[in-house]
Amino acid sequence: xxxxxxxxxxTAIALSLTAVPFAVNAQINAQTxxxxxxxxxxxxxxxxxxxEQQKTQMQEIRRNTRAQMEAILTPEQKQQLQAxxxxxxxxxxxxxxxxxxxxxxxxxxxxxxxxxxxxREIKESQKNQIEAILTPEQRQQLQQFQENRGSRRxxxxx
Numbered sequence: 001x002x003x004x005x006x007x008x009x010x011t012a013i014a015l016s017l018t019a020v021p022f023a024v025n026a027q028i029n030a031q032t033x034x035x036x037x038x039x040x041x042x043x044x045x046x047x048x049x050x051x052e053q054q055k056t057q058m059q060e061i062r063r064n065t066r067a068q069m070e071a072i073l074t075p076e077q078k079q080q081l082q083a084x085x086x087x088x089x090x091x092x093x094x095x096x097x098x099x100x101x102x103x104x105x106x107x108x109x110x111x112x113x114x115x116x117x118x119x120r121e122i123k124e125s126q127k128n129q130i131e132a133i134l135t136p137e138q139r140q141q142l143q144q145f146q147e148n149r150g151s152r153r154x155x156x157x158x
Contacts, residue, residue, distance in 0.1 A: 006121045038071060057133045065126040069106075072118050077109045089133070 045058060070078065111119070131139055 045142075048134065048141055050138070053135050055079060058130065061126055061129045061133075065122055068122045072115050072122075073109070077111075080109055081106070 050058065070081075073081065106119070130143075134142065
């Protein structure tokens with residue numbers, strides 16, 4: 001009887017020891033949508049230690065960029081973009097195989113070559129405006145973040 005109880009206790013301990021690492025790993029890997037959003041583009045700029053004035057300027061640059069990009073779109077494309085935004089609301093950001101996200105708004109709009117060229121120009125302008133408001137140290141940090149992002153993408157997921 002004692003031997004039977006001892007083997008049951010030993011089995012229970014062995015199972016709990018093997019299950020704990022899996023539970024901890026699952027808890028670490030489980031991310032809420034708010035945790036994922038913090039890692040995005042805004043998170044990169046937050047880590048730069050922006051002043052209040054820089055944050056205000058950054059918001060204004062983003063607003064202007066968004067308005068310029070939307071001005072390029074046809075009414076039908078604007079409707080498609082709005083529908084895509086509504087469909088994504090409340091859903092956690094997911095990634096598909098190879099580290100790519102599912103179609104994001106602009107990718108599914110069938111933009112003309114002229115629209116694509118204008119979008120690239122607007123994005124380049126935004127990048128230049130953002131760099132202009134950063135200190136040399138912040139620009140260097142941003143460059144390091146971008147280089148690290150590229151190397152992380154090339155590493156296989158474990």
